[in-house]
Amino acid sequence: MTKSSAATAPLLDTRALNRATLERQLLLRRSSLSARDAVRHLLGLQAQNVKPPYYALAARLDGFAPEQLSGLMAAREAVRIVTLRSTIHTHTAEDCLTLRPLVQPARDRELTNFRKGLDGVDLDRLAASARELVEAGPRTMTQLREALSAQWPDADPQSLAVAARCRLPLVQVTPRGLWGRSGQVSLTTAEHWLGRPAGPAPAPEAVVLRYLAAFGPASVKDMQTWAGLTRLREVFERLRPKLLTFRDPKGAELFDLPDAPRPDPGTPAPPRFLPEFDNLLLSHADRTRVVPPEHRGRTWRGNQAHRALLVDGFLAGLWRLDGDALVVEPFGTLTKAQRADVTAEGARMLETMHPGTSYDIRFGTVVRG
DSSP states (O other): OOHHHHHHSOBOOHHHHHHHHHHHTTOSSOBOOOHHHHHHHTTOEEOSSSSHHHHHHHTTBTTOOHHHHHHHHHTTSEEEEEOGGGSEEEEEHHHHHHHHHHTHHHHHHHHGGGTGGGTTOOHHHHHHHHHHHHHHSOBOHHHHHHHHHHHOTTSOHHHHHHHHHHHSOEEEOTTTTOTTOOOOOOEEEHHHHHTSOOOOOOOHHHHHHHHHHHHOSBOHHHHHHHHTOOOOHHHHHHHGGGSEEEEOTTOOEEEEOTTSOOOOTTSOOOOEEEOTTOGGGTSOSSOTTTSOGGGTTTTEETTEEOEEEEETTEEEEEEEEETTEEEEEESSOOOHHHHHHHHHHHHHHHHHHSTTOOOEEEEOOOOOO
């Protein structure tokens, strides 16, 4: 698209983008999708910690119970694996076996950061050796480091383990990730755990269409941010005849599916309690469709992410469970009606995630710094 044609593309203002994204993310109204279908539609859930995927679905699905996702993981229909942006995601088994090959170039780039510690190491041999080790029995990263160091004593042990994780699709086996259970991180290959071989990487065009269905309208940079990949412009160009184009308030070109929902910007957006690392907040290069500029960076402190509160569709505060209380910390003043709606949504979330447990709901103030 030329600069002149981009300038004449229909404008989607921030609220229009917000409502469209919330609808795709199942956050404008709760969905009747099953947990499995929701995980697939959303192309996975950020799972740096164990609990966030459960809270993510509680915010999105009608009638959700944590046992639904936990049951999928116990049945090996969903798994935890490093994929998008080099971070752990909960994916359906099918997406695990195909999306991981798609993002393999990013894993290969990650490996270059450890080149010095892998001097003299045959990476193909390392991958074959690591596969044999973890398929003989799940291994922790410590066990994997020790076993690989015995074969390459002059290499950096941590680099050896990272190389195995980058070269192989290593999943975290249960009970890790199950609701109400605990377990250290133990790894085996996706193929071994799921009992079938990995499929070929999907055509990037197919993944672009799925991304737009879950996160659109979006720019090329948005999708590259979500996937942790580069050079996707030509993929979008091949799809251009099948897509609609818009522009955002900053003039960036946005792509979208012709039949995707784009609700009226005035559509009400109920409050939502999102977990730390929710993909809604991480999957666009320009996050102003959800994060007001004045609140940029307020869901993070150092390497720690905070749980996010949405009010009227936008980031409006933080929340946490503190003993027997749900503590809600708005960034600004809530109206009486907003406060009542947040309280009602908080009570619903608690009943979904912690049925039979009594919590007070308290409002506090976020301290910056």
